[in-house]
Amino acid sequence: MNTRISSRRVAAGAATGAILLSLVYGGAAVADEIGPAAEQAPVSTDAPAAAVAQPAATDAPVEAPTQPTAEPTTGPTKQAPVEPARPAADPASAATPAPAEPEVATSQPIALADPDTTAPSIIVEVPPASPRGWYTGAVKITLAAGDPGNNLRGIVYSIDGGPEHWIVGPGGAATIETGGEHVFSAYAVDWADNRSAVATSAVNIDLAAPYVATFSQPQDSVYPLDFEVSLGYLCADDLSGVDSCYDEDRLEGMLDTSTVGEHTVDVMARDVAGNETVIPFRYSVVDDDITAPAITAVASGPHTNDEWFTGETRVEFQVHDTTEEGVSITYQVPGRWPTTVRDTRAATLIDTDGVFDITYYAEDAAGNRSEQQTITVRRDTVVPVIAHAAHDASGAPVGNGAVVAQNAEIEFGYECTDTTSGVAECSSEVQSGELLDTRDLGGHSVLLTSTDAAGNEVSVIFDYTVEEVVDPVDPGNGGEEPTDPIGGAPDQPGTAQPTPAVVTPARSTTSDDDRLASTGVEQVTPLGVLTAGMLAVGSALIAIGLRRRSAR
Structure with a gap:
């Protein structure tokens, strides 16, 4: 019942709409054409899936939900045929009652369109080359494609069989920029994957001159x-x-x-x-003279070997063809401007340390020039530097000339450096990481020596004094607080200051003129010895006073 009422309402609504349209456009003919169509509008069902699932109970006529299989039994007009590719709705008539039994859905084969088997076409336009078939610059190639079914997808091209590149749509361009004998290939593709024949073109490019x-x-x-x-x-x-x-x-x-x-x-x-x-x-x-003058260079100065000079160095240049008129000598020391001397002899001084590659050549009046030559001069006048250090077991530094306790563990270390020719030798009586000898009381010294590659030598002495450790003495005054024999208050236990260490500057032995090495070490002076002696005597007097007071 619900299905029939719904169909009638739909048909009535459609008819009413048709009448209104006919009134608006001023013709009853429009209403006559729309009205029957409205009466044949599809009839909606509430549960088509259920109807499909149930079998037919009677031999009553069956309605198709997607496309009618026969003309309706009743209705004012005959329905037109439906296209195969477009399914039509149920043409139920407003006056035809729906069957009481469940409806069974039927289907009708749909005719498919013919497949697209026509390949697209492609046109490759290459600009004209030179008469000999070569280009002298980049070549821009124009591509165009077409498809009879307006189903073109794009163009695919490659150069010299390399990777393929896509151009989406009916046309585009590709450019070859590198020199060489190239082969350009391209084809068109439609959406049915039909491909045109491959179009190839030879593109020869020569960008370089002979x-x-x-x-x-x-x-x-x-x-x-x-x-x-x-x-x-x-x-x-x-x-x-x-x-x-x-x-x-x-x-x-x-x-x-x-x-x-x-x-x-x-x-x-x-x-x-x-x-x-x-x-x-x-x-x-x-002119007739085409012989270049011969020139030599010689360096001289103080030295200890054949590689390095250790003092002021003189470089002399000489042209051996002394009969040549108008000859000139040109030389250049690194860091200076070139110098030209119009003579058969010339000289220059090297007054700084370092390695110098000096270039020179000679030229005569006819313009004949000798080949440029190079003489290397190495100069080092500074002795190496010896750095040394010592520290006790706690890590506290022990300086040169310090006073240390007997059997104390004092670790020693040293290092030699040279900034010009480099260190050739570095030695010490006590090696780095070893302990100083503190078993015997008295003064001790460690000799360190170094020589650089130029032969400059230096020696440094590290001095230290070993003293006996004195245990604290009980004053024995019946518990009274001891006083300083000089008159001051005694030090509290644990606060007494140790006797100042006697610092003796390091001795340095160098060359014959007894010059000091550039290590910051000074020679011992008589005043330093006197001061050390006075401090030692004062310490002894203090100890004697303390013993006498304890004896009382």
């Missing part, structure tokens, strides 16, 4: 006046090949040596692609 692979004479050659010499050359090109290679300045293959001065022969080369270049050959013509 060059002269070899000259028969060295560049910048020097020839005497009116000297007969020929010049040959060979041009080459790495891609398209040499088209022409010639010069216009020679007379029957001979160089012009009729005038003194600098000359140039221009060789013009052109390759098959059209690249052109000019390669110059340079040479000079001088």
Whole structure:
């Protein structure tokens, strides 16, 4: 019952809409066409799935929910055929009652459209090359594609069989920028995966100009006046090949040596692609004298070996052809401007430490120049530096000239450095990490020596004094607080200060003039010895006073 009422309401609503449209547009014909269609509108069901699941109970006519299989039994007009690809709704009539039994859904085969088997087409447009088939710059290739079914997907291209690149849509462009003989390939593809035939094009690009692979004479050659010499050359090109290679300045293959001065022969080369270049050959013509002057350099100064100088160093330059007029010597010390002396002899001083590569050459009046040569001068006038240190078991430093307790553990260490020639030798009577000898009372010393690669030597002495440890003495005054024999109050237990250590500056032995090494160590003076003696006497007097008071 609900299904029939719903169908009638839908049909009535559709008819009413048709009448209103006919009134608006001023014609009853529109209403006549829309009205029957409205009466044949699809009839909705509340539970089509249930109807499909149940079998038919009677032989009554069955309605198809997707597409009618027969004309309706009743209705004002006959329904038109439905397209196969578009399913139609149930054409139930408003006047036809729905069957009481459950409806069974039926289906009808739908005719499919013919598959797309037509391949797209492609056009590859390459700009014209030179008459010899070469390009001398980047080449831009235009691509266009079409598909009869308007189903084009895009264009795929590759260069020299490399990776494929996509252009989405009917057209685009690709550019080849590198030199070489290239093969460009492209094809079109539609959405049905139909592919056009592969279109290929040869693209030959030569970006580099030719060059002269070899000259028969060295560049910048020097020839005497009116000297007969020929010049040959060979041009080459790495891609398209040499088209022409010639010069216009020679007379029957001979160089012009009729005038003194600098000359140039221009060789013009052109390759098959059209690249052109000019390669110059340079040479000079001088007077009959073409022999360069010979020059030598010698360094002299104080030294201990053949590698390093240890004092002021003099470098002398000499031209051996002393009959040459107008000769000049040019030399340059690193860190200075070049110096030219118009003479057969010249000299310079090296007054600082370091390694110097001095360049020099000679030139005569005819312009003949010797090859530039180099003399290396090494100078080191500073002795090495010896650094030493000592510390006790607690890590407290023990300085040079310190007073230490007997059997104390004092660790010693040292290091030698040289900033110019480097340390060649570094030694000590006590090695780094070893303990100083504190078993015997009295003064002790450790000798350290170092020599650098230039032969500079230095010696340093580390002094220390070993004293006996004195135990504290009970004053024995019946519990009374002892007083300082000098008159002051006694120190509280644990607060007494130790006797100041006697610091003796290190002794240094160097060369014959007894110069000190650059280690910051000074020689012992008589005043220092006197001071140390007075301090020792004072300490002894204090100890004697304490013993006498305890005896009382």
